[in-house]
Amino acid sequence: MIRNIKLYFSFLVASLKRMMEYRVDCLVGMVSQIAFQIIELVFIWIIFQHTDNIAGWNFEQLLLLYGIMMLSISITDLLFDSTYDIGKRLIRKGKFDTILLRPVHPLISVLGESETSTALGYMILSIVLIVSMLIKLHISITVLLIIKILYFGILGGFIIGGIQTIFSIAGFWTYKSNEVVWSVFQLHKLAEYPIEIYNRFIRILITIILPFAFASYYPAVDYLEIEQNYIIYIVPLITIIIWIIAVSVWNWALKKYRSTGN
Amino acid sequence: MINKILAIAKQNAKEGLYYRFDLLLYIFNFIIEITVYVFIWLAIYNKGNQILGMTFEQVTTYYILVVSLNPIISWGINETMGNAIREGEILRELLNPISYFNYYFGIRIGELIESIIVGIITFIICALLFGVLLPSSLLNFIFFIIVISLSVVVVYFFELIIGTSAFYTNSIWGVEVFKRAILSIFSGMIAPISLFPEFLQKIANTLPFKDCIYTPISIYFGELNNIEIIQVILKQFIWILILYIIAKILFNKAVKSVTVNGG
Numbered sequence: 001m002i003r004n005i006k007l008y009f010s011f012l013v014a015s016l017k018r019m020m021e022y023r024v025d026c027l028v029g030m031v032s033q034i035a036f037q038i039i040e041l042v043f044i045w046i047i048f049q050h051t052d053n054i055a056g057w058n059f060e061q062l063l064l065l066y067g068i069m070m071l072s073i074s075i076t077d078l079l080f081d082s083t084y085d086i087g088k089r090l091i092r093k094g095k096f097d098t099i100l101l102r103p104v105h106p107l108i109s110v111l112g113e114s115e116t117s118t119a120l121g122y123m124i125l126s127i128v129l130i131v132s133m134l135i136k137l138h139i140s141i142t143v144l145l146i147i148k149i150l151y152f153g154i155l156g157g158f159i160i161g162g163i164q165t166i167f168s169i170a171g172f173w174t175y176k177s178n179e180v181v182w183s184v185f186q187l188h189k190l191a192e193y194p195i196e197i198y199n200r201f202i203r204i205l206i207t208i209i210l211p212f213a214f215a216s217y218y219p220a221v222d223y224l225e226i227e228q229n230y231i232i233y234i235v236p237l238i239t240i241i242i243w244i245i246a247v248s249v250w251n252w253a254l255k256k257y258r259s260t261g262n
Numbered sequence: 263m264i265n266k267i268l269a270i271a272k273q274n275a276k277e278g279l280y281y282r283f284d285l286l287l288y289i290f291n292f293i294i295e296i297t298v299y300v301f302i303w304l305a306i307y308n309k310g311n312q313i314l315g316m317t318f319e320q321v322t323t324y325y326i327l328v329v330s331l332n333p334i335i336s337w338g339i340n341e342t343m344g345n346a347i348r349e350g351e352i353l354r355e356l357l358n359p360i361s362y363f364n365y366y367f368g369i370r371i372g373e374l375i376e377s378i379i380v381g382i383i384t385f386i387i388c389a390l391l392f393g394v395l396l397p398s399s400l401l402n403f404i405f406f407i408i409v410i411s412l413s414v415v416v417v418y419f420f421e422l423i424i425g426t427s428a429f430y431t432n433s434i435w436g437v438e439v440f441k442r443a444i445l446s447i448f449s450g451m452i453a454p455i456s457l458f459p460e461f462l463q464k465i466a467n468t469l470p471f472k473d474c475i476y477t478p479i480s481i482y483f484g485e486l487n488n489i490e491i492i493q494v495i496l497k498q499f500i501w502i503l504i505l506y507i508i509a510k511i512l513f514n515k516a517v518k519s520v521t522v523n524g525g
Contacts, residue, residue: 032439039443043452047302049459050313055305179287186291189298197305202297 004108011112012079019115029117034125037070040192055196060136061224062193067129068153068223069192069216074122075157076164081116083164084178087171096257107165107250137224145223152222152232155239156215160188162242163210169253184210191216211238266360267368274372285380292329292384293391299325300392313457320483321454323395327479328451330385331410333377335417335474336445339366340438343425356517363422363509370418398484405491406482412498413474417445419505420470422513429516444469450476470501 170180191212397403
């Protein structure tokens with residue numbers, strides 16, 4: 001286990017270094033990701049020209065929630081970006097066979113190949129949003145709060161990353177760039193807003209079936225001290241469950257795997 | 263000439279429709295997008311707010327139309343064009359027996375066939391899920407279609423202008439994002455332009471992109487009279503001419519200074 005984790009990080013550092021070679025691409029990726037998010041922030045801003053709260057959440061609280069989701073996303077993007085194109089990059093070209101031969105679980109090798117230029121964009125934006133909104137909401141930024149935000153940010157990143165890993169096995173059969181993972185990832189948009197606005201079906205979807213809400217909504221409720229909530233204590237448990245499922249699903253897919261090569 | 267354009271369009275559409283499963287996932291993504299919008303507005307309307315004379319049904323219909331029109335307006339040629347320039351394909355394209363502008367117009371029409379299918383299916387599913395208002399009259403619906411068709415041409419020349427920058431930068435990503443940001447804000451994709459603060463409304467009124475989304479939807483609702491609609495159509499023709507001339511000038515300049523990879 002420890003060995004696997006160590007190997008994962010050495011793979012990851014290697015691929016991030018490889019990516020850093022292309023500085024312009026990195027910069028463009030970062031800036032464009034911020035631009036995309038700003039479109040959404042303009043939408044929120046326009047809405048608040050016509051109302052002072054959405055389901056009891058005011059403008060600053062909503063942006064804090066948004067920032068927390070961005071932080072989780074940045075972690076997912078940094079660590080699990082390679083779940084997107086397993087089919088196209090590895091399976092179709094037969095490169096996956098070489099990964100199978102390595103004396104390490106293939107999932108570790110695959111996840112370690114993440115190279116992303118957009119994570120930094122998400123991270124910068126999330127930090128700016130979280131810090132400025134905490135100040136505006138007069139929430140004192142204590143060491144404990146910073147640790148909490150980082151802790152739940154990382155766990156949130158692992159929750160979303162785990163969900164992506166589960167669906168990434170589609171690449172074993174589609175052999176191409178994985179639109180399935182992208183579509184599932186898009187569901188995080190639902191959890192960028194307070195879950196009170198949704199009907200029961202969507203609430204169940206984003207808290208129980210695909211628990212995106214634990215990467216944004218529940219931590220936000222805790223920081224805002226809206227109500228005493230104990231649900232936040234089960235976040236680590238949920239992360240572990242998601243990853244147990246992810247690893248099992250992967251092992252199952254590996255058994256079914258047939259090489260495309262000759 | 264039209265035959266050539268249509269032949270290219272057909273070829274391109276066939277390639278696109280080959281990936282039918284992807285189209286289904288695009289539709290799924292659009293439905294998620296609408297869901298977020300609808301529930302946010304529902305939360306606002308639930309408090310008894312009346313927003314600038316729009317009813318909740320109108321807002322829902324607005325977003326369903328936005329998302330159904332989104333692929334038609336914003337899926338463009340920029341990715342194809344950028345890749346062609348980066349990989350040196352551009353040399354062959356310039357030597358084609360069909361002019362570069364016509365060739366890419368064919369590709370744009372091919373994409374359009376794909377995006378119309380996605381748009382219509384999205385519209386039908388969302389209409390069943392959330393309920394939708396029908397067009398105010400048959401005449402208005404015909405005008406709606408005409409204005410959107412002209413918008414595709416307006417956006418096509420805008421895409422050519424954006425795409426030309428790839429001759430210099432070799433990477434189209436940055437400008438592509440710039441294009442999408444401008445389009446989604448100033449066409450009224452994120453919210454009806456009438457709800458924008460005044461200074462943003464002023465910018466939106468001077469740019470041609472408002473007529474891609476916001477204006478056709480207003481026509482759909484019957485908020486514009488026939489004279490106003492004719493004015494919009496005339497304005498679109500003028501924009502097509504202006505953007506065509508700009509695109510032509512920039513493109514001719516860029517081709518002269520072209521240094522292509524592997525050539």
